[in-house]
Amino acid sequence: MQIPQPYLLFLGDVTDPLSAKTARGIHAWRPETCVGQMHLEGCQVSLGLPELTPAQAKDQGAKTFVLGTANAGGYIPEHWMTVIKDAIEAGLNIASGLHQKLVDVPELVALAKQHDVALFDVRHHQPALKVGSGLPRSGKRVLTVGTDCAVGKMYTSLALEAAMQKLGMKAEFRATGQTGILVAGAGIPIDAVVSDFISGAAEWISPANDADHWDVIEGQGSLFHPSYAGVSLGLLHGSQPDYLVMCHEMGRPHTRHLPHHPLVEMEDCVYLNLYNARLTNPNVQLAGISVNTSNYPEEEAKAYLAELTEKFQVPATDSVRFGIDAIAEFLLHQVN
Amino acid sequence: MQIPQPYLLFLGDVTDPLSAKTARGIHAWRPETCVGQMHLEGCQVSLGLPELTPAQAKDQGAKTFVLGTANAGGYIPEHWMTVIKDAIEAGLNIASGLHQKLVDVPELVALAKQHDVALFDVRHHQPALKVGSGLPRSGKRVLTVGTDCAVGKMYTSLALEAAMQKLGMKAEFRATGQTGILVAGAGIPIDAVVSDFISGAAEWISPANDADHWDVIEGQGSLFHPSYAGVSLGLLHGSQPDYLVMCHEMGRPHTRHLPHHPLVEMEDCVYLNLYNARLTNPNVQLAGISVNTSNYPEEEAKAYLAELTEKFQVPATDSVRFGIDAIAEFLLHQVN
Numbered sequence: 001m002q003i004p005q006p007y008l009l010f011l012g013d014v015t016d017p018l019s020a021k022t023a024r025g026i027h028a029w030r031p032e033t034c035v036g037q038m039h040l041e042g043c044q045v046s047l048g049l050p051e052l053t054p055a056q057a058k059d060q061g062a063k064t065f066v067l068g069t070a071n072a073g074g075y076i077p078e079h080w081m082t083v084i085k086d087a088i089e090a091g092l093n094i095a096s097g098l099h100q101k102l103v104d105v106p107e108l109v110a111l112a113k114q115h116d117v118a119l120f121d122v123r124h125h126q127p128a129l130k131v132g133s134g135l136p137r138s139g140k141r142v143l144t145v146g147t148d149c150a151v152g153k154m155y156t157s158l159a160l161e162a163a164m165q166k167l168g169m170k171a172e173f174r175a176t177g178q179t180g181i182l183v184a185g186a187g188i189p190i191d192a193v194v195s196d197f198i199s200g201a202a203e204w205i206s207p208a209n210d211a212d213h214w215d216v217i218e219g220q221g222s223l224f225h226p227s228y229a230g231v232s233l234g235l236l237h238g239s240q241p242d243y244l245v246m247c248h249e250m251g252r253p254h255t256r257h258l259p260h261h262p263l264v265e266m267e268d269c270v271y272l273n274l275y276n277a278r279l280t281n282p283n284v285q286l287a288g289i290s291v292n293t294s295n296y297p298e299e300e301a302k303a304y305l306a307e308l309t310e311k312f313q314v315p316a317t318d319s320v321r322f323g324i325d326a327i328a329e330f331l332l333h334q335v336n
Numbered sequence: 337m338q339i340p341q342p343y344l345l346f347l348g349d350v351t352d353p354l355s356a357k358t359a360r361g362i363h364a365w366r367p368e369t370c371v372g373q374m375h376l377e378g379c380q381v382s383l384g385l386p387e388l389t390p391a392q393a394k395d396q397g398a399k400t401f402v403l404g405t406a407n408a409g410g411y412i413p414e415h416w417m418t419v420i421k422d423a424i425e426a427g428l429n430i431a432s433g434l435h436q437k438l439v440d441v442p443e444l445v446a447l448a449k450q451h452d453v454a455l456f457d458v459r460h461h462q463p464a465l466k467v468g469s470g471l472p473r474s475g476k477r478v479l480t481v482g483t484d485c486a487v488g489k490m491y492t493s494l495a496l497e498a499a500m501q502k503l504g505m506k507a508e509f510r511a512t513g514q515t516g517i518l519v520a521g522a523g524i525p526i527d528a529v530v531s532d533f534i535s536g537a538a539e540w541i542s543p544a545n546d547a548d549h550w551d552v553i554e555g556q557g558s559l560f561h562p563s564y565a566g567v568s569l570g571l572l573h574g575s576q577p578d579y580l581v582m583c584h585e586m587g588r589p590h591t592r593h594l595p596h597h598p599l600v601e602m603e604d605c606v607y608l609n610l611y612n613a614r615l616t617n618p619n620v621q622l623a624g625i626s627v628n629t630s631n632y633p634e635e636e637a638k639a640y641l642a643e644l645t646e647k648f649q650v651p652a653t654d655s656v657r658f659g660i661d662a663i664a665e666f667l668l669h670q671v672n
Contacts, residue, residue: 134562134594195534196527198566226470226573226616230534233559234566258470272611280562 001127003095003120003185004063005033008052008087012080013040014069020045022097023068025179029158033185035062040083045069054083054090064120065092066182074099084108088115095120097178122181125193125201132199132238134280139209142287142331143241144219145273147264149228149256151247152319153219154180156290159319160245161216163328171214174205176235180218190220191231198231202238214331217241223272224264225255233276240280243287243334244273245327250293250304270312287334288327289316337463339431339456339521340399341369344388344423348416349376350405356381358433359404361515365494369521371398376419381405390419390426400456402518403432410435420444424451431456433514458517461529461537468535468574470616475545478623478667479577480555481609483600485564485592487583488655489555490516492626495655496581497552499664507550510541512571516554526556527567534567538574550667553577559608560600561591569612576616579623579670580609581663586629586640606648623670624663625652 009023017024027034027047036052039045054065065087071077076084076098084094084102088111096102102119103109112119142160144153157173157180164171173180175187188201206215217239221228248266255261270286277284289308293301301318308316315326345359353360363370363383372388375381390401401423407413412420412434420430420438424447432438438455439445448455478496480489493509493516500507509516511523524537542551553575557564584602591597606622613620625644629637637654644652651662 131563134591134597136596191530191532193531194527195529195531195567195570196564198531199563223569223612224615227467227535228532229573229612229615230566230568230570231531232566233569234531237562237565255470260472261470275608276559276565279560279565 001120001186003182004093005185006035006062007033007064007066008035008054008057008062008092009037009047009049009066009068010083011037011039011043011045012067012069012071013042014071015042015044017045019071020069022070022179022182023047023066025154026066026068026183029183035060038083040079054087054092058090058092063093065094067094067096067098068182070097076100076105085111088112088117091115091117093118093120095122095182097122097182099123122178123189123192125188129193129197129204130200131196132203132234134237137208137240138211139213139215140335141206141215141217141239141241142243142245143217143236143239144245144247144290145232145236146219146222146247147224147266147269148222148249148252149225151249151252152290152292153247156245156247156319156324157216157218158183159324160328163324164214164216164331167328167332169214169328169332170210170212171216174215174217176205176218176220190235191228195230198234199238202235203240206239219247222264222269223276224269226258226261236273236277237280241277241284242281243285243331244277245287246270246273246289248289248291250291250296250301266308286312286314287331288314290319290324290327291316293318293321337456337522339518340429341521342371342398343369343400343402344371344390344393344398344428345373345383345385345402345404346419347373347375347379347381348403348405348407349378350407351378351380353381355407356405358406358515358518359383359402361490362402362404362519365519371396374419390423390428394426394428399429401428401430403430403434404518406433412436412441421447424448424453427451427453429454429456431458431518433458433518435459458514459525459528461524465529465533465540466536467532468539468570470535470573473544473576474547475549475551476671477542477551477553477575477577478579478581479553479572479575480581480583480626481568481572482555482558482583483560483602483605484558484585484588485561487585487588488626488628489583492581492583492655492660493552493554494519495660496664499660500550500552500667503664503668505550505664505668506546506548507552510551510553512538512541512554512556526571527564531566534570535574538571539576542575555583558600558605559612560605562594562597572609572613573616577613577620578617579621579667580613581623582606582609582625584625584627586627586632586637602644622648622650623667624650626655626660626663627652629654629657
């Protein structure tokens, strides 16, 4: 699956900036892939891109129309159908991060066939996968892991890719979630594969490569999240990481959506991730800690990060607030 | 999903007893659910059951025709179709452990509808699941775990259920694989669910129950198998076990199908399973070790089991050779 870029980003009629986080992520990380945006009446979110119709976007080189906002229930609202059909008729592929599959709407399938365009359901994974082999492979890999869900693993991975490239390293982001897949134009939604194939999917997205090539793999969930830890473990084994970057939110009291589960201690989380990762890469090491400190004043955040750096002997940073160059440099020095 | 019992076991035309292991497992553990067997010309396997046609079996109370043998590729051979159609026309439901789904054959779907019978694809899971909650629930649960795949987790679970029932305990086998599901008539093929729902599926098959009720949950894979560990971890978290029984094959040199992966040390495997299980049940304990010693002489086997008993301070046994009563009694005494 390679989603043709650049994109026309469809914002629908969302009024809440959070609902547009996919579109915003694509625009933030790959502005060069965004030809324009399109919204419906009532939409209160803008990315500041030129407002284009599908036909105008096509004229300007757009290849895919991206449904870049979530809506309650994950269904395609009836009143979006006209716009999607317009886009197909204008010759654009459609990519959707909604739960409801485009390919389950016979009308869209027929129209897409007629206009020779593709439908991409990035929350779902169709192609057959192999089970993981655990066989050592060439190239370097760094995986983001976390104390919980939603602690910035995708952001950290993308920021690290950029910082490593700035240092002249051959770094490539590997996507495992829907927004990441739209940003990269490729990847596997790892939580949507059949459970037998989790590590196989991770091996597939980060194949053998040149010795000086780095895959920066987007992590998912946490080994300490009772709902999703299986996904995290399969991803950890299949990624065969040389380095881990631990992601965390400062002060988060409990595991996301589970108030009865206090958040794991960072120490235990680092330990268990390294312990498990050794199964497929005995040389795995921690390379850094990436913390969302946004709920704390700068001085407190800095003190906390200094404490983590001291304790784990790797750079700890808030990649939004203070950048992630320190972790990229750490990786550069490890291999030189 | 509840598969109506009793069964007519279809043996096809297999010549290799191993290929009939599903049928043999059902017959071994639930002989009362087997009205008869049916084979095609050339079949060299027999369970010693009366040979019946679908119509005869129906007359004798059979409710479901079970495709109880595997064949290369997992497809339904063309020459089995006539027999399957006969069975549907005789008014039997069909249950299959093949990779190819019965419900993907329009001819069978139509015929089943016409005769008001159901098609069960036990390798696949259709109903919607919820993600795991990790919330504590009532009842007692024991989960079989292992140093590897194919070390006797299903056998151990079924043997333990029988031994516990013999001691008057309310024990119930919970199936997570295809043979287990056919034996129990219900369950979820845990390696076939979407990875987001592994622990949710485990919660679903072993719901809250009476304080003195025991679910004996069939484990899958191993935390140390690089292909399947994600499944094992989700199952461990979702099962919320009070007790673990570690399964192992004496002398196995490396992880199944992965000659480059030496088998984990028992000590490390017990440790990591308990460590992870504590996430959803802080009181989890090891209750016993179940070892396949069949490749060793009896004296060597006994010496090895004695060593394990001494080291882990729980009963270690070969449940085929020496029975599993010791582990059932250990569990009985833990709660009394």
